[in-house]
Amino acid sequence: QSVLTQPPSVSGAPGQRVTISCTGSSSNIGAGYDVHWYQHLPGTAPKLLIYSDTNRPSGVPDRFSGSKSGTSASLAITGLQAEDEADYYCQSYDSSLSGQGVFGGGTKLTVL
Amino acid sequence: QVQLVQSGAEVKKPGASVKVSCKASGNTFINYYIHWVRQAPGQGLEWMGRINPSGGSTTYAQKFQGRVTMTGGTSTSTFYMELTSLISEDTAVYYCARTRGYCSSTRCFGTSNWFDPWGQGTLVTVSP
Numbered sequence: 001q002s003v004l005t006q007p008p009s010v011s012g013a014p015g016q017r018v019t020i021s022c023t024g025s026s027s028n029i030g031a032g033y034d035v036h037w038y039q040h041l042p043g044t045a046p047k048l049l050i051y052s053d054t055n056r057p058s059g060v061p062d063r064f065s066g067s068k069s070g071t072s073a074s075l076a077i078t079g080l081q082a083e084d085e086a087d088y089y090c091q092s093y094d095s096s097l098s099g100q101g102v103f104g105g106g107t108k109l110t111v112l
Numbered sequence: 113q114v115q116l117v118q119s120g121a122e123v124k125k126p127g128a129s130v131k132v133s134c135k136a137s138g139n140t141f142i143n144y145y146i147h148w149v150r151q152a153p154g155q156g157l158e159w160m161g162r163i164n165p166s167g168g169s170t171t172y173a174q175k176f177q178g179r180v181t182m183t184g185g186t187s188t189s190t191f192y193m194e195l196t197s198l199i200s201e202d203t204a205v206y207y208c209a210r211t212r213g214y215c216s217s218t219r220c221f222g223t224s225n226w227f228d229p230w231g232q233g234t235l236v237t238v239s240p
Contacts, residue, residue, distance in 0.1 A: 002156055033215065036226040038157075045207060045230035046157065052226070089157050093225065099215040100173050101147065101159035 003028060003097075004090050004104035011110040012080045020107045022073040022090030028102055030071035033093040037066055037075045040087040040106070049088070050075060077109070085111045114138040116208050116231035123237045124198050131194040132234045134184075134208030143222055145211050148182060148193045149230075152204040160206075162214060163191060171214075198238045205233040 005023040012018040022035060029035055037050040048057050050066035053073065065076045073092075077084055090104040119133040134146065148160040161172035163182040170182050176195070184191030195202060208231040213222015 045232055048228040093215040095217045098217045103157040106156040
């Protein structure tokens with residue numbers, strides 16, 4: 001079981017909006033550690049999508065946005081495109097694990 | 113632009129050890145840390161630990177303590193992750209990734225604690 005909880009899968013039609021939740025606890029997200037999001041396509045390295053809760057690296061479309069509240073975070077994707085079909089992971093750190101990195105279990109996004 | 117290039121795929125027998133390398137190039141590298149993350153087939157990403165290239169101090173995930181050793185430094189910009197006593201469940205793609213800071217049980221230090229960039233991944237297969 002992953003320390004951070006994500007839905008196993010989400011889906012949406014092209015052009016629609018989807019959100020992916022990431023639920024943690026008072027020892028990780030709720031403790032104030034930043035949440036980061038990665039997009040992972042099969043056979044490639046994970047790609048940084050959102051850093052420090054809400055920030056997009058250069059080159060990431062503004063269709064991707066992140067938010068955080070309390071012990072949870074969310075990734076929203078608007079204007080869904082076929083190329084967005086991938087696995088998405090949230091990541092943070094955990095005080096009960098001496099600051100070790102923790103990931104969500106990943107969410108498979110299917111573009112219908 | 114910073115790049116991390118990893119060594120090639122490995123096939124090992126149960127009980128053996130594997131050592132994966134990760135070479136950094138580009139605009140290196142002040143106040144950075146190299147982490148190792150793995151993904152077993154059909155599973156999610158799993159953080160294994162980190163090394164501070166300046167000094168070589170390491171922090172390992174509890175799950176891997178006693179079986180993993182991370183080494184390397186700024187002189188060669190090459191880093192290694194050695195995993196011993198391999199079992200079939202260690203079959204996975206192993207990634208190295210960089211941060212420009214680290215986190216403790218109370219707070220994070222440095223300019224970034226997100227993983228970027230990543231190496232291309234190294235498949236390690238453990239099979240009799």
